[in-house]
Amino acid sequence: MRKITLTALATVLALPAFADEVVYVYNWSDYIAADTLARFTDETGIRVVYDVYDSNDVLEARMLAGSSGYDVVVPTSSYLARQIPAGVYMPLDFDQIPNAEGLDEDLMAAVAKHDPGNEHSVIYAWGTNGIGWNVEMVHERIGEDGPTDSWDMVFDPEIASELADCGISFLDSQSDMFPVALQYLGLDPMSTDTDDLERAAELLESVRPYVRYFHSSQYISDLANGEICVAVGWSGDVLIAMDRAEEAGRGIEIEYTIPVEGTIEWFDVMAIPVDAPNPENAHAFINFILRPDVIADITNYVFYPNAVPASLEYVDDEIAEDPSIYPPEEVMANLFPSPVYDARTDRVMTRLWTRVRTGQ
Numbered sequence: 199m200r201k202i203t204l205t206a207l208a209t210v211l212a213l214p215a216f217a218d219e220v221v222y223v224y225n226w227s228d229y230i231a232a233d234t235l236a237r238f239t240d241e242t243g244i245r246v247v248y249d250v251y252d253s254n255d256v257l258e259a260r261m262l263a264g265s266s267g268y269d270v271v272v273p274t275s276s277y278l279a280r281q282i283p284a285g286v287y288m289p290l291d292f293d294q295i296p297n298a299e300g301l302d303e304d305l306m307a308a309v310a311k312h313d314p315g316n317e318h319s320v321i322y323a324w325g326t327n328g329i330g331w332n333v334e335m336v337h338e339r340i341g342e343d344g345p346t347d348s349w350d351m352v353f354d355p356e357i358a359s360e361l362a363d364c365g366i367s368f369l370d371s372q373s374d375m376f377p378v379a380l381q382y383l384g385l386d387p388m389s390t391d392t393d394d395l396e397r398a399a400e401l402l403e404s405v406r407p408y409v410r411y412f413h414s415s416q417y418i419s420d421l422a423n424g425e426i427c428v429a430v431g432w433s434g435d436v437l438i439a440m441d442r443a444e445e446a447g448r449g450i451e452i453e454y455t456i457p458v459e460g461t462i463e464w465f466d467v468m469a470i471p472v473d474a475p476n477p478e479n480a481h482a483f484i485n486f487i488l489r490p491d492v493i494a495d496i497t498n499y500v501f502y503p504n505a506v507p508a509s510l511e512y513v514d515d516e517i518a519e520d521p522s523i524y525p526p527e528e529v530m531a532n533l534f535p536s537p538v539y540d541a542r543t544d545r546v547m548t549r550l551w552t553r554v555r556t557g558q
């Protein structure tokens with residue numbers, strides 16, 4: 199009897215010590231490969247509880263409130279920049295993230311402007327803001343010579359009014375829409391000047407009647423299904439729509455435009471909240487994501503470039519060679535970083551954005 203008990207006990211002890219381990223991850227929607235989390239659990243025994251958002255402002259509110267319960271979050275670096283001084287994140291322990299060695303130095307140097315010394319974050323993925331559009335519907339309405347390479351498609355009231363009936367959507371994000379509106383007006387896209395922002399709001403209001411909705415993730419399926427014909431969106435998300443449309447095989451063709459006037463180039467980074475319940479598991483998760491084959495899978499699945507050069511070996515050629523995913527140098531020269539907004543500018547923009555959205 200006693201022997202059996204001991205054997206049973208031994209069996210329990212033989213289970214990996216981390217059997218009950220968990221990591222709470224809060225990431226953007228449509229931003230990971232289908233099997234990434236399962237692979238992580240298989241290899242480490244750490245279970246992943248995974249929630250998603252489609253807004254930096256939503257993530258920020260939760261971070262500033264504290265006690266979010268999350269171990270890993272993925273803000274855009276321009277938001278992280280103002281969250282670090284608020285004490286939201288712990289410095290990373292790079293001894294626990296050996297794969298960080300493989301990060302591209304130039305891209306990390308770019309992010310260091312938002313995260314001094316790269317102490318609090320590593321790059322997850324990056325991309326651009328641009329326009330996703332339905333080739334047939336758009337050509338039908340503004341002709342094959344229409345300005346499909348330009349912000350004119352959504353910011354010129356004459357063009358936008360032509361496209362209104364097949365459905366235009368805008369990102370529901372002031373920090374994504376104001377800079378590109380400023381750029382279109384020929385103003386400094388990073389401007390925090392109230393008069394400049396007022397002019398950008400007026401531009402947005404001038405096309406507001408032609409915008410069907412403001413949303414930051416709904417446009418993926420709507421573009422893919424032909425429910426809308428034009429979306430101001432994020433590069434990879436538009437490419438996901440393109441891919442889904444192709445797979446559906448109903449002849450819907452989606453294009454992604456990086457407008458000739460220029461646009462935002464942003465970086466989303468992984469960081470650990472100071473009060474993360476499982477900081478060690480958070481580090482293990484981040485280290486896993488940065489493994490070349492793992493992050494390559496994510497790029498292959500969501501069409502966002504990553505910052506691990508060694509991953510290119512595993513990235514599908516079609517993706518590695520796609521200029522809308524990895525923009526060529528002459529296009530990169532036209533991109534600007536996502537601006538960091540102070541609290542005052544943020545309040546001004548929130549007021550203006552509410553006016554734009556509600557149309558009053």
Ligand code: N2P
Nearest residue numbers: 226227228229432466
């Ligand atoms: C992922 C969208 C993330 C891009 N679907 C915004 N930083």
